Amino acid sequence: xxxxxxxxxxxxxxxxxxxxxxxxxxxxxxxxxxxxxxxxxxxxxxxxxxxxxxxxxxxxxxxxxxxxxxxxxxxxxxxxxxxxxxxxxxxxxxxxxxxxxxxxxxxxxxxxxxxxxxxxxxxxxxxxxxxxxxxxxxxxxxxxxxxxxxxxxxxxxxxxxxxxxxxxxxxxxxxxxxxxxxxxxxxxxxxxxxxxxxxxxxxxxxxxxxxxxxxxxxxxxxxxxxxxxxxxxxxxxxxxxxxxxxxxxxxxxxxxxxxxxxxxxxxxxxxxxxxxxxxxxxxxxxxxxxxxxxxxxxxxxxxxxxxxxxxxxxxxxxxxxxxxxxxxxxxxxxxxx
Numbered sequence: 001x002x003x004x005x006x007x008x009x010x011x012x013x014x015x016x017x018x019x020x021x022x023x024x025x026x027x028x029x030x031x032x033x034x035x036x037x038x039x040x041x042x043x044x045x046x047x048x049x050x051x052x053x054x055x056x057x058x059x060x061x062x063x064x065x066x067x068x069x070x071x072x073x074x075x076x077x078x079x080x081x082x083x084x085x086x087x088x089x090x091x092x093x094x095x096x097x098x099x100x101x102x103x104x105x106x107x108x109x110x111x112x113x114x115x116x117x118x119x120x121x122x123x124x125x126x127x128x129x130x131x132x133x134x135x136x137x138x139x140x141x142x143x144x145x146x147x148x149x150x151x152x153x154x155x156x157x158x159x160x161x162x163x164x165x166x167x168x169x170x171x172x173x174x175x176x177x178x179x180x181x182x183x184x185x186x187x188x189x190x191x192x193x194x195x196x197x198x199x200x201x202x203x204x205x206x207x208x209x210x211x212x213x214x215x216x217x218x219x220x221x222x223x224x225x226x227x228x229x230x231x232x233x234x235x236x237x238x239x240x241x242x243x244x245x246x247x248x249x250x251x252x253x254x255x256x257x258x259x260x261x262x263x264x265x266x267x268x269x270x271x272x273x274x275x276x277x278x279x280x281x282x283x284x285x286x287x288x289x290x291x292x293x294x295x296x297x298x299x300x301x302x303x304x305x306x307x308x309x310x311x312x313x314x315x316x317x318x319x320x321x322x323x324x325x326x327x328x329x330x331x332x333x334x335x336x337x
Contacts, residue, residue, distance in 0.1 A: 007333040008036035015319075016326045017294050019183055020311035023236040024337045026304050027247045032337050033236060043182040043233050044310040045216050046171070047291030050232040051140055053171070053242040054155060055147065056253055056268040057163045059094070062150040069094070069267075076146040079121040092129045093143040094267040095257045099125035100139045105196050107222035108203045116223055117145055133263040133274075137219060137229040140268075144228025156226040169241040171234030173226045176213035182233065183312040185216040185293055191318040192218045216293055216314060230291075239308045243297050246287070247304060254287045254301070276324035279331045296327045307334055 004022050011017060019037030021044070023030060033040055046053065059067065069091035074081035076090070092098040100123055109119040120142050126134070148154055156173040164171055176182050189206040196203050205222075207214075213233075220227035234242070246254070246269075253267040263274030269287040272278045277290050278298065288298030294313030299306050309330045313323055 003333045003337070004032055004034050005036075007330055008034060011326060011329070012036050016321075016323070017311035017313040018315055020294070020309065021236040022310075022330060022334070023240050023306075023308040024334045025240045025244075025306045025308075027244050027306075030237065030240065031305075032334070035236075038183055039181065040237070041181060041235055043176065043180060043235055044295060044312060045174075045183070045185050045291075045293045046232045046234055046239065046295050046310070047217060047230050047293040048137075049239065049289055049291045049295050049297055050230050051228065051268050052246075052289045052297070053234075053239065054159045054163060054232050055140065055144065055228040057242070057245075058147055058151065058155060058158045059143075059267070060253070061158065061162060062147055065150060067146070067150045073142060073146060076149055077117070077121075077142070079117055080142070084125060087129045088125070089129065090143070090146060091257065091267070093139040093146075095265040096133050096135050096139060097130050097258060097261070097265070098136065098139045098142075099127040099129050099131065099134070100136045100142070101126055102134055102136050102138070103195070103219075104138060105192065105199070105201055105203060106138075106141070106219050107205070108196065108201050111222045112224060113145070116141065116219075120145070133258055133261050133265055137217075140229040141219065141227060147228065154226060155228060156231075159232075163242070167241045167245065169234065169238040171232055171238040171242060173231045174213060174215050174233050175225055176233055178213070180213055182213045184210050184212040184315050185312055186211050186314045186318060187316040189218050191314070210316070236308045236310050239295075239297050239310065240306055243299060243306050243308070247299050247301060247306060250287060250299075250301065254285070276322075277327035277331075279328050279335065281335050282331070290324070290327065294323060294326075298331065305337075307331055
C-alpha cells in the first residue's frame with residue numbers, strides 16, 4: 001500500500017485534489033485500496049464515468065431489446081428527422097463521431113428532458129458524421145433520449161433495478177440524502193458560468209453555494225439530476241464492482257470503432273490510443289474513461305486489472321491544470337501491484 005499511500009499524500013500536498021480514493025482490483029478481489037482527506041467509503045460525484053458505468057450498461061440491455069447501432073437517430077426520435085441530422089447514426093453518438101459540438105448550456109433554453117430534447121434537436125453539427133472524434137456530452141444526451149425511449153424507462157430506474165443490483169454496487173443517481181458521506185465539489189457553478197460568458201450566453205440560475213450531493217455538471221443538474229453523461233455517485237468500491245463485468249466481456253463496446261482516426265473509441269469506452277490518461281504500460285486493448293470532477297477508471301483486459309481513481313479536484317474551485325498528468329502518475333504508482 002505504500003506506493004498508493006505515497007501517491008495520495010504527495011498529490012494532496014501538491015494541491016492536485018483535497019481528497020481522493022484509489023483502488024486496484026482484479027475481476028475477483030480488491031488488491032489494494034486507500035484514501036486521503038476522506039475515507040474509503042466516501043461517495044464521489046463520478047461525473048462522466050456515468051457514460052460507461054450506467055449508460056453503456058443500459059445500452060447492453062437495449063441492444064437485447066432491439067436497439068440497432070446502424071440506424072439513423074431520426075428513426076428513434078422524431079424531433080431529429082431533419083436534413084442536418086441526415087447520416088448521424090446511433091453508433092456515431094456512442095463513438096463521439098456524430099459531428100455534434102462538445103458542449104452547450106442546454107439549461108439556458110429551459111429545464112427538464114422535454115426542453116432539452118428541443119434544444120438538442122436545434123443544434124447544428126460541426127462536422128460530418130465519422131469525420132473526427134469530438135468528445136460530446138451533447139451526443140451522449142441524444143443517445144440517452146434514444147435509450148430511454150427504447151427501454152420505456154428513465155436511466156436512473158434502469159440502473160437501480162437492473163445494473164447496480166447485478167453488480168452488487170450501492171452507486172446511485174443523486175441527489176444524495178442529507179448527511180451522506182459525500183465529497184463536495186465546486187462552490188457554485190463558477191466554471192460553467194465562465195464558459196457561458198465566453199459563448200455569449202446569459203443564464204441567471206447558477207447555483208451559488210457549495211455543491212455537495214447534487215451532480216456538479218450543469219446540464220445534468222438542470223435536466224433533473226439524471227442524464228446519460230453525468231449524475232452517478234459512488235465509492236471506489238462501487239466503481240470497481242460496476243467495472244468488473246466489462247473486464248472480460250466488453251464485446252463490441254470495447255472494440256476499436258475509429259481505426260482511421262487519431263483517437264481510438266469503443267462504444268462509450270475510450271481505448272488507449274489517443275487517451276491522455278493512459279500510460280505506455282497499458283496494452284492497446286485497455287479501455288477506460290475519465291470524469292471532469294477528477295475521476296477515472298481503466299481496465300487492463302490482458303492483465304485482468306481495474307484501476308480506479310476518485311477525487312474532488314474541482315473543490316472548491318476548478319483549477320487550470322491537466323489532470324491527466326495526475327491520472328498517469330496514479331497508474332504508474334499502481335501498475336506493479
